[in-house]
Amino acid sequence: MISTEYIIMVVFSLINLLILIFVIDWRYFRDWVVVLLFKGLLDFVWGSPVVSLKLIEYPVRLLPRYYDTCIYFExxxxxxxxVWYNQVTRKRGLWGIVLYAVIFSAAMTAVEYPLELYTDLIKYKDWTWFTTFYTLIITFLMSRSFIAFFRWGCDYFDRKPKKI
Structure with missing residues (x-):
């Protein structure tokens, strides 16, 4: 029998796929691929120690024989x-970037906390919903800083020397 946790993961996967297909503006393909890779790496590097330090536990997860962390989420x-957050903040100033980091983090925390209470997808050990909230804000802002740096670097190094 399929568990509630796996049904939740399938539903969230489908929602994520719909976001990728219908919400993301793929004219900025290069930027979004960089964000996906950067976030995956950042979350994997940051999430693994959180699990190793036993701050969070993921009783139901993909590939449990190989990973203690939730690779599905990370x-x-x-x-x-x-990527969606970076798209929304693409043309916004500093306060808009911070405000949307707070909004996205609040929404994610509002989903995660009931999952922690009522499912085996995540269990807080030495962690709280507030820790989730502010670490999400930090990582959203880190990804926004990284893509800004990436765009600057692409613009700076793509300049061709003028022919004389």
């Missing part, structure tokens, strides 16, 4: 939401 859900 390599699929959060990176896609981060």
């Amino acid at each position: 390599l699929w859900i959060f990176p896609v939401l981060c």
